[in-house]
Amino acid sequence: MAPKRALEVVDSKLREIMGTNIPGGAKIILCGGDFRQCAPIIENGTTEEIIGISVCCSPLWNHFTKFKLTKNVRALPNENEFKQFLVEVGEGTYGENPKEIEIPQECMSKGDIIDEIFGDVMENYDPATVMKRAILATWNEDVDGLNEQVVDLLDEETEVTYHAQDVYHYGDEILQSVGEIHQNYKTRNIKGLPSFNLRVRKNSIVMLIRNLSIEDGLCNGTRLVVTKLLKHNLVVKKINIDSTLSEEILIPRISLTAKHGVVDVTRHQFPVKLGFCMTINKSQGQTMDKVGVVLNHECFSHGQLYVAFSRVRSKEGLKVVTAEDKSTTANIVYKKLLELSKK
Structure with a gap:
């Protein structure tokens, strides 16, 4: 999903540091990826624009030696039919x-x-088992609704709702965070920001939406289990590779800013969203035992269906819901992007 500009910036900085005009500053750069997965995102971008910002359209692409990984190690060894699918x-x-x-x-x-x-x-309830399951959808609206339904299955007596504080900016002007504008924005889930009203219960699975500590593995997209609900902090634990729980981690409230229309919204809230369900794009890199794919709104971009289906280890662990109980769904693949990546 990285755009070619990200690669070119790294290349430019390495050349500057090393005082040479050799690509990559004469350093070895190792990249990994699968062009069948989701492409870089351009809001309202055309197919040609999306392909054009992919790394395989950068002049640097010709300097790479390409190696192919041909064995699917996510799927179970006996799932040959599923792998081919x-x-x-x-x-x-x-x-x-x-x-x-x-x-x-x-x-x-x-x-x-x-x-x-x-x-x-x-x-x-076993957090390690729950963490290996997820429901995926294409729209944030669908994800938010599904997460609310799953939270209702947890112990109601442990529920806490955390209310955010918002500040609205229009240019250099700070708008008052009261009245009609406040009511309008606090009821919406704004892209890139946590919910204004974050409803959490003990044992909820949450996902970080910002990098807090890369060294400790607390990165954007990391899923955590909530163990305690304090007044000013969430206490969470990570699931280790051996399915044990990590030491307790405190998640504080922080201020996050995102543009919504012509208004910049700064929201003081915990940088998490409920993580039982997530968008298909956000699920990249995850490996699950059971995955539900809700296609009330069909896939609309390259590779989304492939990403959704390939998160799970077997065909038995995959369950799909379509709009109006259809047995078919759209599969968008940019053939040109796949061809360019192979050159």
């Missing part, structure tokens, strides 16, 4: 109509997607 979805070659693919019948949800993914683990 994922490759064909990612390449845009699956089925008779690759742009509108037929979802395998065994992957279709039987009804309540929340019960199918989380129902059997909520009574005997």
Whole structure:
């Protein structure tokens, strides 16, 4: 998802530091990625614009030696059919109509997607098990609604709602954070900001939306389990590789700013969102045992369906909900981007 500008900035800085005009400052740069996954994001961008900012369209791309990883180590060893299915979805070659693919019948949800993914683990709650499950959707609106439903399955007596403080800027002018504008914004989930009213219960899974400490692994996208709800802090734990819980970590409130229309909103709130459900783009890099994919709104960008389906280790662990119970869904693949990446 990194745009070519990010690579070119690193290249420029390395050349400056090393006092040479050799690409990468004569240093070895190792990159990894899969061009079947989501492409860089340009808001309201055309297909050509998105392809044009990809790293494979940078002049630096020709200086790289390309190595291919051909073995799927996320999927279980015996899931050969599932592995082939994922490759064909990612390449845009699956089925008779690759742009509108037929979802395998065994992957279709039987009804309540929340019960199918989380129902059997909520009574005997084990954070490590819950963390290996998630529901994915294309729109933030769908994700927020699903997260609220999953939180309702936890112990109601432990619930705390944290209210944010907002300041609104229009140019250099600070708008009053009371009255109609405040009521309008606090009821909305603004892209890039936590909820104004953050409703959390003990054992909730939350996801960081900012880098807090890269050294400690507290990065944007890290999922954590809430163990205590204090007045001014959230106490959370990470799940270690061996499925044990880490030491307690304090998450403070911080001020975050995002543009919403013509207004800049600065919100003082915990930098987390509920993490039982997440957008498909946010799920990149995750490996799950069970994944529900809610396609009330179909995929709208390159690689989203491939990313959603490939988060899980087996076809048995994948359940899909479509709008109006359709058996097909859109699969958007930019063939030109895949061709350029192979050059």
